Structures are given as C-alpha cells and as structure tokens.
Amino acid sequence: MKHTTKRARGAVIALSLAAVMTVAGCATAGGQPQAGPATEECPDGTTTLHGITSTSGYPLDSQIEWYTEANPCVTIEMQRVPFDQLGETISVQAAGGAPLDLIGYDGPWTKNYAALGVLAPLDEYIPEEFYDDVLPTTLAEHSWNEQVYSTGLQTSGIGLFYNKTLTDAAGIEVPTSLDEAWTWDEAHEAMLACQQGEPGSPEVWGLAGSRYGTGALNAWLPMLRGYGDPTAPEGSSAANTFAAISEDGLIVDGYLNTPEMIDGATAFQTLFQGDTAVSPQTPIPDSFLNGTACFDLDIPYLAGDLEEAGVDFEWGVAPVPHTVTPIVHTGSITVGVAARSENIEAAADVVVQISGQELAQRYAEEAGVLPVRNSVIDAIPTLHEAPMEIPVQQLREWGEPRPQTTSYLAYDQFVTDALADIAYGADPEQRLNQLVQELTPNLR
Numbered sequence: 001m002k003h004t005t006k007r008a009r010g011a012v013i014a015l016s017l018a019a020v021m022t023v024a025g026c027a028t029a030g031g032q033p034q035a036g037p038a039t040e041e042c043p044d045g046t047t048t049l050h051g052i053t054s055t056s057g058y059p060l061d062s063q064i065e066w067y068t069e070a071n072p073c074v075t076i077e078m079q080r081v082p083f084d085q086l087g088e089t090i091s092v093q094a095a096g097g098a099p100l101d102l103i104g105y106d107g108p109w110t111k112n113y114a115a116l117g118v119l120a121p122l123d124e125y126i127p128e129e130f131y132d133d134v135l136p137t138t139l140a141e142h143s144w145n146e147q148v149y150s151t152g153l154q155t156s157g158i159g160l161f162y163n164k165t166l167t168d169a170a171g172i173e174v175p176t177s178l179d180e181a182w183t184w185d186e187a188h189e190a191m192l193a194c195q196q197g198e199p200g201s202p203e204v205w206g207l208a209g210s211r212y213g214t215g216a217l218n219a220w221l222p223m224l225r226g227y228g229d230p231t232a233p234e235g236s237s238a239a240n241t242f243a244a245i246s247e248d249g250l251i252v253d254g255y256l257n258t259p260e261m262i263d264g265a266t267a268f269q270t271l272f273q274g275d276t277a278v279s280p281q282t283p284i285p286d287s288f289l290n291g292t293a294c295f296d297l298d299i300p301y302l303a304g305d306l307e308e309a310g311v312d313f314e315w316g317v318a319p320v321p322h323t324v325t326p327i328v329h330t331g332s333i334t335v336g337v338a339a340r341s342e343n344i345e346a347a348a349d350v351v352v353q354i355s356g357q358e359l360a361q362r363y364a365e366e367a368g369v370l371p372v373r374n375s376v377i378d379a380i381p382t383l384h385e386a387p388m389e390i391p392v393q394q395l396r397e398w399g400e401p402r403p404q405t406t407s408y409l410a411y412d413q414f415v416t417d418a419l420a421d422i423a424y425g426a427d428p429e430q431r432l433n434q435l436v437q438e439l440t441p442n443l444r
Contacts, residue, residue, distance in 0.1 A: 042073035053104025208293035209283025215420030224264035249405030
C-alpha cells in the first residue's frame with residue numbers, strides 16, 4: 001500500500017476542498033444542451049457526454065455499451081484515473097472548466113460535492129417508483145437538503161469470510177445466521193483458537209489483514225460504532241457513539257471520544273497487539289486466498305476471487321461480529337451529473353437508465369455485486385443463497401451509511417489515521433481525543 005504522510009494527505013484534502021470551493025463560487029445551473037450534427041438516424045443531432053471516474057469505476061465500459069446500444073445518438077467518453085487520485089482530479093478538472101457531464105465517485109462524497117456545487121440534483125429526472133424501491137441507506141447517502149444527487153449503482157457490506165477447513169479442524173462452530181452472530185469477544189476467542197504458530201508471527205493468522213489497511217474506516221469504524229446504541233435516548237453517550245458524528249455533520253466531540261467509543265477502540269487494538277494479536281499490522285496480500293488466515297472481514301467481491309482462484313479449502317460467509325448493536329457500513333462507487341454540464345438532461349438519463357431495473361439487474365447478475373434496489377435484489381436467486389445470502393441480509397437489516405457530513409473527505413482521512421495509530425499501539429483514549437481536536441476545525 002502506498003505510504004503517504006498525514007501532513008501530505010492533509011495537503012491533498014485542503015487542495016481538493018479549495019479547488020471544489022472554486023467550483024462552488026462559479027457554478028451555474030448548467031448551460032443549453034450541446035448537440036452534434038443531425039443525421040438520418042439522429043434527426044435531433046448527436047450528443048457526446050464527457051466524464052471522469054476511477055480506473056474500474058462507474059459507469060463501466062459494459063454499462064456504457066448497454067446504454068448506447070439503446071441510445072445510439074449518445075456517445076459517452078470517460079476519463080479513468082486511479083482511485084487514490086480521483087477526488088483531487090475531479091476537483092481540479094471541474095474548477096478548471098473541463099467539460100464534465102458525468103462524475104463517477106465514492107458514494108459518501110455525495111454531500112461534499114452537493115454542498116460545494118459540483119453535482120446537480122436529479123429529482124426531476126428520477127421516476128417516482130425509485131423512491132419506494134431503493135434501499136433507505138442509499139437514499140440517505142445520496143441526498144442533501146432534501147434533494148437526491150445520485151441514484152446509486154451498487155452498495156457494499158462486509159462479511160466475515162471463514163476457512164471452513166481450518167475452523168472445522170479447530171473445532172469451531174461458526175454462526176450461519178444473523179441471530180446467531182458472534183460478539184466481538186466471541187469472534188476474537190475463535191480467531192485465537194484457530195490461529196496456528198507463535199504469537200506475533202503465526203503460520204496461520206486468526207484474521208487476515210484488511211485489504212484497506214488497519215485504519216480502514218469502512219472495515220473498522222463499524223466495530224467501534226457497534227459499542228453504541230441508536231435506540232438510547234437522543235444525545236446520550238450511547239446514541240452519539242453509534243452516530244459517530246452530530247446530525248448536522250459538524251461536531252465529533254462527544255461522538256468519537258465517548259467512553260463507549262474508547263472501549264471499542266481498546267478492543268480493536270487487542271486484535272493487533274501483544275499475545276492477543278490475531279491480525280497483522282501490515283496486511284499480508286492474499287493471506288485468506290492462500291489458506292494462511294482463518295477469517296477475513298471483506299466485501300462480497302472476495303467470493304468471486306475465491307471461486308476464480310479455485311482454492312483447495314471449504315469456505316463460507318458468517319455475519320459480522322458486534323458488541324451492542326449490529327452494523328455494517330453501506331455505500332460504494334456511484335455516478336452523478338456535473339452541475340456545470342451543458343447536457344444535464346442527457347447525462348441524467350444515463351444515470352437513471354443504468355441504475356434502473358433492467359440494466360441494474362443485468363449488471364448485478366454479471367458482476368455479482370449488491371444492488372441498491374429491492375426489486376433487483378428480489379429478482380436475483382443467487383442473492384438469496386450462499387455465499388451472498390448473509391451479506392444481503394446484513395445489508396437490509398444492519399446496513400448504515402458511513403457517517404454523514406459535507407466534510408466526509410476530511411472525516412474519512414482523520415479517522416482512518418487515528419484507527420491506524422491505535423492499531424499500531426497508540427493509547428486509545430488519548431488518540432481519540434487528539435482526533436477530535438484535529439478533525440473539528442476541518443468540519444464545515
């Protein structure tokens with residue numbers, strides 16, 4: 001994993017926000033549609049839409065092909081950049097007046113981009129049935145000021161993959177339903193029991209290192225949020241812990257440093273430190289695929305990797321452990337329409353069609369992803385059997401958007417850094433209080 005210092009990452013965040021603020025200062029509601037010459041097949045002319053997304057982001061080439069087959073008078077040209085460069089590239093290109101129409105980005109950035117005038121609201125183009133069909137977490141993630149800025153294309157959710165060959169050999173009975181899900185204490189005990197070799201450098205780890213690293217917000221913050229309780233009285237420490245940020249997205253003091261959050265961070269640290277360590281501080285690539293890890297917290301894509309690799313062990317997917325409240329983070333790469341596009345209506349049609357029932361189902365079946373529409377989930381039999389059954393049930397029953405704020409880019413980076421430091425041995429209480437002090441000035 002490429003190493004970037006905290007100071008350098010902070011500079012990237014500042015640069016990206018400054019560039020986007022420039023967009024906000026000169027954003028318009030979009031110009032007049034720009035059409036190419038009329039032809040016999042396209043009497044009203046042709047439209048070329050330009051966009052930017054990550055290397056493997058949306059819309060994918062296959063989705064573009066499906067759309068343009070049905071809409072031959074539209075051409076879509078996407079620039080693709082590495083994901084770790086996407087946020088800054090979007091900001092710089094949009095601020096520089098690049099002719100962007102479509103923007104592929106990470107779903108939790110929606111409120112950032114909506115508030116700063118990068119994205120156009122899409123409600124006037126979205127069919128009414130969408131609102132009753134889409135997962136509530138997706139609708140919440142892609143809304144700002146009661147307007148929807150993306151319809152979502154797929155969502156995410158982490159499952160607890162397990163090497164059944166190893167767990168059976170260790171005499172471990174892994175839960176197979178949500179109501180039997182382990183607590184984190186129970187999961188940690190099972191991981192220690194399954195681990196093989198000396199503490200600190202075992203031959204088989206209890207838990208594979210996250211592909212996102214020890215500080216991954218999407219992999220590890222739910223563990224800490226799960227020490228809270230959304231049903232507790234409003235404003236209580238337990239309720240604030242689960243929320244992990246105030247409702248207006250501006251306050252983290254009393255949310256990220258509550259006693260419950262500190263307890264969660266302390267338990268999180270024990271997964272990486274001392275004789276209780278079950279996961280490497282530096283991820284070992286493909287350790288679960290190679291049979292050298294008993295468990296792995298990962299997204300459903302891992303199921304496809306396992307099947308493609310033809311591994312020589314049995315495996316399955318169990319519910320994610322929790323302590324007080326079950327929770328999995330949702331959200332994934334999505335696509336929206338640039339606010340300054342001169343082809344807003346045409347670009348919105350692309351977004352609506354590729355996220356509609358027909359094309360969304362076609363994509364979900366081919367790619368094995370989790371759709372954001374209930375009708376699509378219901379229509380795909382493989383989502384209701386192993387290995388996808390547990391991730392889908394978690395998505396519907398335990399799914400929560402990542403903490404909602406118009407400063408999500410900063411929130412993500414500062415929290416990720418703090419979690420990584422705690423995994424490496426920093427005092428949990430001191431580091432969470434430091435996190436609050438550092439992050440607060442960056443929330444706006």
